[in-house]
Structures are given as C-alpha cells and as structure tokens.
Amino acid sequence: MTPEQLTELCARGFDGVVGLRYLEVSGDEVRAEWTVTPQLHQPAGIMHGGVLCSVVESVASIGGSAWFGARGHVVGTNNNTDFLRATRSGTLTAHGHPIHRGRTQQLWQVDMTDENGRLVAQGKVRLANVENTAHLGQ
Structure with a gap:
C-alpha cells in the first residue's frame, strides 16, 4: 500500500480523528x-498527551505490520511515551524505527518533532507478532 492509500484506510478510524x-x-x-x-488540546490549551501515545502506537503498529507482512498481525502489548515539550499548534512529524524484531515480538521507537526539529x-511500543488472529477479541 502507498502512504496515501494507508492514510485513507486509517482515516476511517482513530488516525482520522487525529488527522x-x-x-x-x-x-x-x-x-x-x-x-x-x-x-486535540486538553483543558490547559496544549495538545493532550494521549494524542502522542496514540501516534506512537499507530506508527509502530503500521511499521511492525509492514515487516511482519502476510504471516499475521501485530498487536501492541506495551506503550511508554515520554512528553518532552508542550505543543499548542503547528505540524508535528513522527519517525518510527525498529529496535528489535524477533519471532514473537518487536520493539519500535517513535520520535516526534515540531516544525523546528525539536523533540x-x-x-x-512492544508489539506481539500474532500468526493466528481468530481468537483476538474473544
């Protein structure tokens, strides 16, 4: 899938809410x-930290899925996000890359920067590689 097709597909869910x-x-x-x-703000007028956690989860999951491919699906099992700088406006960029990819799990890091390149x-995010997904959510 192209990035444009993936954006359109994911826009039907939570990624669309975030934009x-x-x-x-x-x-x-x-x-x-x-x-x-x-x-996307919280009551103090800055972006809600949950948005950052969600972007980390989305970016890592998309990358992990692309790597795992037709073998199955990936699901997040842990998300740990550190907030370093408050943001009120502007465009943010997320860059995700794997730290570890194994048979049963992956670990991805996602760095989010502002328009000035500041972190x-x-x-x-730790992802579980799940080959048989029929039992998920049951």
Whole structure:
C-alpha cells in the first residue's frame, strides 16, 4: 500500500480523528505527520498527551505490520511515551524505527518533532507478532 492509500484506510478510524497522514511506510521506517488543532488540546490549551501515545502506537503498529507482512498481525502489548515539550499548534512529524524484531515480538521507537526539529515526545511500543488472529477479541 502507498502512504496515501494507508492514510485513507486509517482515516476511517482513530488516525482520522487525529488527522494522521502517512508520508513513508516500510518495515524499517515509518514517517507520519499531523497538525495540532484545538480539538486535540486538553483543558490547559496544549495538545493532550494521549494524542502522542496514540501516534506512537499507530506508527509502530503500521511499521511492525509492514515487516511482519502476510504471516499475521501485530498487536501492541506495551506503550511508554515520554512528553518532552508542550505543543499548542503547528505540524508535528513522527519517525518510527525498529529496535528489535524477533519471532514473537518487536520493539519500535517513535520520535516526534515540531516544525523546528525539536523533540516533542519519544515513545516505545512492544508489539506481539500474532500468526493466528481468530481468537483476538474473544
């Protein structure tokens, strides 16, 4: 799938609420961006930290899925995101890359920067590689 097709597909879900746009997608690297709007703010007028956690989860999962391919699906089992700089507006970019890829799990890191290249947040997501997905959600 092209980044544009992936953006359109994911826009039907939570990524669409955030406005996440995929720029580059492979099993080795994912880049995406979104615009911080007041709809993504928490009461203090800065972007809600949950948006950053969600972007980390989305970017890592897309990359992990691209790498795992037709063998099955990946599901997040842990998400740890550090918030480093508050953001009120502008466009943020997420860059994800794998730290570890194994038979049963993957670990991805996602760095999020502002328009000036400053690190806004950094997260890591552990993904489980699931070959038989029929039992998930049961």
